[in-house]
Amino acid sequence: MGDGMTATMGFLGGLALTVLGIxxxxxxxxxxTAPRWHTLPGWGLILAGxxxxxxxxxxxxxxxxxxxxxxxxxxxxxxxxxxxRRRPHRAPKAPSAKTPKAGAPSAKTTGANPPASRPWVTALxxxxxxxxxxxxxxxxxxxxxxxxxxxxxxxxxxRLVAGGFVGPIAWGIAMTxxxxxxxLARVGxxxxxxxxxAVAAAWLARA
Amino acid sequence: xxxxxxARVLARRAQPRAKSGLVQSALAGHSALGLAxxxxxxxxxxxxxxxxxxxxxxxxxxxxxxxxxxxAPEAVDKAMAAGLVRAGEMAGGVEKVxxxxxxxxxxxxxxxxxxxxxxxGGELTWQADADGVLADAPSDxxxxxxxxxxxGLTLPGLWGGLVVGTVGIALMSLLFSGILAHPRIFRDAFAxxxxxxxxxxxxxxxxxxxxxxxxxxxxxxxxxxxFALASLMVVAIAQVGYHGNLARASAPLRGPAVVADAxxxxxxPIALLQAQVADxxxxxxxxxxxxxxxxxxxxxxRVLLDMTRRDGLTQGDRFYFDGAGKLLAPAGFLDGSxxxxxxxxxxxxxxxxxxxxxxxxxxxxxxxxLAIVSATxxxxxxxxxxxxxxPLPGLERAWAGVTWGVPLAMALSAACTLVPGLAxxxxxxxxxxxxxxxxxxxxxxxxxxxxxxxxxRRVLGGGLLLLAVAHLARHGIGLPGAALVVDLILxxxxxxxxxxxxxxxxxxxxxxxxxxxxx
Numbered sequence: 212m213g214d215g216m217t218a219t220m221g222f223l224g225g226l227a228l229t230v231l232g233i234x235x236x237x238x239x240x241x242x243x244t245a246p247r248w249h250t251l252p253g254w255g256l257i258l259a260g261x262x263x264x265x266x267x268x269x270x271x272x273x274x275x276x277x278x279x280x281x282x283x284x285x286x287x288x289x290x291x292x293x294x295x296r297r298r299p300h301r302a303p304k305a306p307s308a309k310t311p312k313a314g315a316p317s318a319k320t321t322g323a324n325p326p327a328s329r330p331w332v333t334a335l336x337x338x339x340x341x342x343x344x345x346x347x348x349x350x351x352x353x354x355x356x357x358x359x360x361x362x363x364x365x366x367x368x369x370r371l372v373a374g375g376f377v378g379p380i381a382w383g384i385a386m387t388x389x390x391x392x393x394x395l396a397r398v399g400x401x402x403x404x405x406x407x408x409a410v411a412a413a414w415l416a417r418a
Numbered sequence: 419x420x421x422x423x424x425a426r427v428l429a430r431r432a433q434p435r436a437k438s439g440l441v442q443s444a445l446a447g448h449s450a451l452g453l454a455x456x457x458x459x460x461x462x463x464x465x466x467x468x469x470x471x472x473x474x475x476x477x478x479x480x481x482x483x484x485x486x487x488x489x490a491p492e493a494v495d496k497a498m499a500a501g502l503v504r505a506g507e508m509a510g511g512v513e514k515v516x517x518x519x520x521x522x523x524x525x526x527x528x529x530x531x532x533x534x535x536x537x538x539g540g541e542l543t544w545q546a547d548a549d550g551v552l553a554d555a556p557s558d559x560x561x562x563x564x565x566x567x568x569x570g571l572t573l574p575g576l577w578g579g580l581v582v583g584t585v586g587i588a589l590m591s592l593l594f595s596g597i598l599a600h601p602r603i604f605r606d607a608f609a610x611x612x613x614x615x616x617x618x619x620x621x622x623x624x625x626x627x628x629x630x631x632x633x634x635x636x637x638x639x640x641x642x643x644x645f646a647l648a649s650l651m652v653v654a655i656a657q658v659g660y661h662g663n664l665a666r667a668s669a670p671l672r673g674p675a676v677v678a679d680a681x682x683x684x685x686x687p688i689a690l691l692q693a694q695v696a697d698x699x700x701x702x703x704x705x706x707x708x709x710x711x712x713x714x715x716x717x718x719x720r721v722l723l724d725m726t727r728r729d730g731l732t733q734g735d736r737f738y739f740d741g742a743g744k745l746l747a748p749a750g751f752l753d754g755s756x757x758x759x760x761x762x763x764x765x766x767x768x769x770x771x772x773x774x775x776x777x778x779x780x781x782x783x784x785x786x787x788l789a790i791v792s793a794t795x796x797x798x799x800x801x802x803x804x805x806x807x808x809p810l811p812g813l814e815r816a817w818a819g820v821t822w823g824v825p826l827a828m829a830l831s832a833a834c835t836l837v838p839g840l841a842x843x844x845x846x847x848x849x850x851x852x853x854x855x856x857x858x859x860x861x862x863x864x865x866x867x868x869x870x871x872x873x874x875r876r877v878l879g880g881g882l883l884l885l886a887v888a889h890l891a892r893h894g895i896g897l898p899g900a901a902l903v904v905d906l907i908l909x910x911x912x913x914x915x916x917x918x919x920x921x922x923x924x925x926x927x928x929x930x931x932x933x934x935x936x937x
Binding site: 236237240241268269271272275276278279281282283285286288289290292293294295296344348349352353354356357358360361362365366367368369370371372373374375376378379380382383384386387389390391392393410413414 | 439443444446447448450451583586587595598599604606607608609611612613614626627630631632633634637643644647648650651655657658659660667668671728729730731732750754755756757758760761763772773777780781784787
């Protein structure tokens, strides 16, 4: 079998297994009672599909193509299986500002929303959150990038590239944390501490 | 013992509460960030989805120039020498030309073009024919402007990268918080209820496209921020680790140095360079995308040539040469250290330079999905406000102006390529940003967000149809196949937008919610 034939068979096999795997996932997730482990065959087929993609191209390109195919087939199955009922669905209930039911967790216990407070407190908390999610999150990203690039192991080029990846990812995670954590004091304490520690460690190791 | 057991039971019972708190907090943060930067994220994502087709749109734009997938090496040398002379004349001396950059023909982009950057910050591009003869006048590429919008919102200097990098970080953060805020996002991955209430439809579209595009969206946002924020990170690394020495900090990615020497030296022939780095295997692809020279025309010139070496994610490497054309070293994207290989692969991954048109189409679909996710996120907020009885009609109209105004501005800017006097970079930039700024404001004059959406979709649809027809009329039926396909796609998209407003065929199903929010 020639290379061209192998690639064609690999493409078709990879595609078929990905489609089958996603259709299986759809069936399991559509059931309200199916246990989680029932998704395993679906995931298994999708993973097996990568064997097909590996016949199409080298590993790096094959994995990328496999992931693209996974996303595209998922969107295609989603669109093909969209709900076509003409009867309009009920819009989801909008969360209201009503008093929570007795026994339901209050905002205070969940830590989700701060208790109703004076406008200036709200404004202050908002400003603090913007500062934490903006400049401080950036600070932690840049300082961790510097730490990895200066103090990490391996060749200088590898460290630089690793720092280049660590920086934005850490920045993004810090931004998410600063925006999602209801306990502002915890974020306000830990973010600057981590950033400071990273800068200090990198500074001590500088060339 | 009983006390410990009771404490554990209580702790378990408390877990769902904590989880619910995290979900609500994450949702609040997700909404706040999306509202704050939604418009910029949308512009960056949509321009990226268009820019991935830069080669194809470039062929559409230069449809009047005969295509040639390969030219003789002598023609490339002739075009470069002529480009250097012309750039020198315009800059006031060859020594004032800082870089000469030649875009070489290849199957996906069968044109030859010479670009010169001057020390004064000028940029000039000349098309060349298959014999290496330059066009009389320089030409600006609209596709480059759309690329600049994606890379830096056409902002000057490093500001563009900083702003787009920050937008990319926000996008990454939205992807993270979106997962935290929707515990059932994977289990509901197949629920798409577009015929129901407006908010339900928007939320389903937003969540479903997010979850299926997640691997792609994460990969693109991480690699995009890596490139956009590279300068800022190098500054931080240099300050912290190298006493502020930027050149020292970025040395591993800058390639071998060549000592500057102002003595005159001709540009090395491309055949000499390619012979040193081409894959010797018979039948192997020998495609170079570009030939880049710093300090051109001097003995201290440093040459960089791209050369395809394999059919992987990273298609080739970049090779450095000295002023006489002697190979110094490869950049290391193919067989360098792991970091350099990852860097090279990240470039290919972000720019879709592997796999040809099929991969570009996949990127286009998933990039468009990300733009839809950005747009619908803001619309969900507006719909929720309306459902709660606290609508924001002004913002609804303005957001519809943003959503449909950005593609309309791109179409308007593209239309300038067809008018010889307007085919200049400043005009493209103005024709893009002016509508982007004005349409949300003008939308306030329309009675509702739905009205703005319908009106702008009709204008966009009509504009795309007109653009295709005008392009065909200008270039005739003898235009290259790729350009014809682009025209057909533009016409089809235009007809689709018009049809979506109910102007053609059966009217789209009316949404269930009595008061709807655009788009």
